Amino acid sequence: MTNYVELHAHSYFSLLDGASSPDDLLRRARELGMDALALTDHDAVYGAVPFVKAAREIGIRPILGAEMTLEGDPTPHHLTLLVEEACGWANLCQLITLARHNAPKGNALLPSDALEGHTKGLIALSGCRLGEIAAAIRYNDPQTALKTAQRYRDLFGRNHFFIELQHHLLPHDDSLTADLVALAEQIGVPYVATNNVHYARRESSRLQDVLVCIRHLKPLEEAASLCRPNSEYYLKSADEMCALFADYPDAITQTRHIAERCTFDLSFGLQELPTFPAPEGMSAHAYLQKLCVEGLVTRRIEPTDEIKRQLDYELGVIERSGLANYFLIVWDLVRFARTNDILCQGRGSAANSLVAYLLGISPVNPMEHDLVFERFLSDERQVVPDIDIDFQADRREEVIQYVYERYGNEHAAMACTFVTFRARSAIRDVGKALGLPPEVLDRAARTIDTFKSGRIAEVGDLDAIFGSKATFDQLADLADQIDGFPRHLGIHNGGMIVMGVPLSSRLPTELATMPDRYVVQWDKDAIEDAGLVKIDILGLRMLSAIAEAKQTVEAITGQPLDLDELRFDDPAIYDMVSAADTIGVFQVESRAQQQVLPRLQPRQFNDLIVSISLIRPGPVQGNMVHPYLRRRLGQETVIYPHPLLQPALEETLGVVLFQEQVLKVARDLAGFTGGQGEGLRRALGSKRAHEALDRFHVAFLDGAARKGVENPIADAVFDTLRAFGGYSFPKSHAAAFAVLVYQSAWFKHYHPAAFYAALLNHQPMGFWSPAAIVNDAKRHGIRVLPVEVNMSAGKCTVQGGAIRLGFNQVKGFGAVAIERVMETRMVSDFCSLADFCHRTQLPQRLIENLILAGGMDGWGKTRRSLVWELGKLDYRPDTLPLDLPEDTLDLPPVSLLEVMGIEYGLLGISLRDHVMTLYRPQLLERGILGNRDLERCQDGDTVTVAGQILVHQAPPTAKGHHFITLEDEDGFINIIVRPDVYAQYRRVLRESPLLVIEGTVQHSRGVLNVIAANASALP
């Protein structure tokens, strides 16, 4: 135990003003023998939870606090605040909230009078050189310094205010320290030393400078005044600090006294939830029970003994966890959505719960699919689970608004996210700070294949771009170091937290980019680790598309359509899915899925669950996919690692596919309880839980031994679980998604025009581009009609069985432009370009896009002459009668290739023939094959194929293999590129839109790939 404790330290959560993670700081503190450490990031407690968590693991006592920015003249002041006890935490949160709400987004400025009434439980240190007192001394204003010090002393109390001394070997540090000490003695307050730490080790001072440059958008050479003057801002040892403050030994011992006083322990547990207004003074629990019993009727479930037992059990666990109110809040949201015709359904582990099913939150009955409730909630589980609900994306906002209205702005906020540096942005930002020219950085960033962390140094040809290896090395090294650092704050996609008490008394909130929107200073992990519960209000575009397709069909047939009536048993749907005719179908449309489906041959709902779950990193990495498929096809016998595992793994033919099976395996083989199994599953999914995993390993082997399982078998099973990791769907989640697979497949099969139109209206979504969707529609015999100024609606619509593209498909046409066109057209059709311009008064740019997209072809003029005419119109929005131009030039028509290029650029779709048709004669001559020819090829044939690149993927699980999907007028050609071939043809594969590939055919069970040997561009 040292006599010095650092009480003023910034982590990278000071956002571009700190160069170490909380973890690094703590590890360094331990190396230096400190037993406590304070975290004082600028105006924030972003890092509080990870700091506390890591501190506990490392065995250091965490002290929480923040360095506040106060209003000041001429510049803001700094003040260091440390949390002594619980009421101090509440005050700190309120102060940070006040400071954040008093400044533009991303900044903070505490009003000078705001400290009053918010000082209890806090210890204040007078701050760095920018502290109000130090600044006054530096400006030779001892009177102000004295008055200010007295004011703070009276505000916080004699035992809660300390003069802060810092010494960074700067010219005036000696005299400043002496003056501060004299002042402290004069007014009778103690003084204390800190080092205003900005990085754990001296080596990181360069990185700190670069971060400051990124913050101020300036290159290093211009930023000298903004950067710290030297590299003394690292975490110093007690010896170093004692030496610096040799004249003031009390300044050192005081750190320990303060550290010992700060006993606040951040352990939240479930927040006070708003009390749901249950009728007739019923308790939340009783009301929940009543709703569930009603749910049995609406869901048409026979209340058997088994059902009743499960329901009682679940309600018991929910009550003991204090979550009855939470379920009611979520139920209320779903009810709001239903009554407003907003499609929604729960996803994730909530679908394990019968209660969630009965309340209409989740779409599947867990009893029918053998789902495990403990995966969602159990008596032993420490962490409270979130309920995640998908709402149709285009109406999610209404649901969020509802939450704000119902609980109030002070009680509801979104979780934040930290937007972090990734390979590409790190290279760009660091490069700018180092003063490298933008062109070089553009090329460098573009050349980087991966956004994945920790891969920057592996990229090869950057050297060539920079000329000098040293420059590149420096760039790569710094970029590598900040890879994964938080850069700025974002808003979490739908995670909402609601509290019965005002949020700001528990954790700070700040402004989000959206007006009237607040985010809390914690991200979803921190919220979960602290034991708070949130509701995830997610937007799912597929739900929007299904809702719209449903409406279209209802409008066409005049009959209401109840999707809940679908029985998931239509052979025609399974035929289509088995044939991998799945473009546009939820979750099973990807290229990888299309490779699996013909082998899997789904015939029932459960097969859809399996199909979704197979193509996940867990089963792929755990090598489950091929054994599963072989066993299903009867090419391999189903074996179990141990007979005890048969019940758990029978449904998946002896392999582990679902997260829940981890729990079942642990239960059946090693006697784990549900809660232990869940702990194991989480450890498997966490990159950092090595120690926890080792403990589970031992417990697993012990438990298995007690059941008489031989050690090598138990060990092998554990290894399988380890390879599987946590990267898979829970079966409950897959089951909820499978409902949407079936519904979307059903629409594709029975109402294709309505379905494709809806897909186009809700892009971007899924795996394929709008162009691929349109081509798929055409292959299914659906006519797709162009945008037409008098026929199109805002959205894509179904007209006489054909899809009519809407104005929303034209580049630049947003809601306002569309509304203007539709409104003006109500009076009468447009009869000419001038008429259109005159009546809509839309910007010229938009009208030009509409012309070039073919929207005005109906008037019998070429697009080129219409554009010419548009240019001649003296046309500005709000100009009255437009003169018709007299001369119309006859311009040469644009070539087909040009038209297609323009349409593609403006629409993302070309309705002409596929671009490859233009090349077909040439390709035929060269003996180059297309999709249609390929079907006749045998396994092992050498072929040359060509097509337009539709998809290029290199999933991390594929060990360097790249997967490219080419498209031509007849369909797709799947290309697999091995790592060595990719290295050789990287540029052409990355940069050419049209490719010629020579390679070998791999053809088995209806799945056809070409293994590339070489590649060239189609000119």
Ligand SMILES: [Zn+2]
């Ligand atoms: Zn400061």
Ligand SMILES: [Zn+2]
């Ligand atoms: Zn500081």
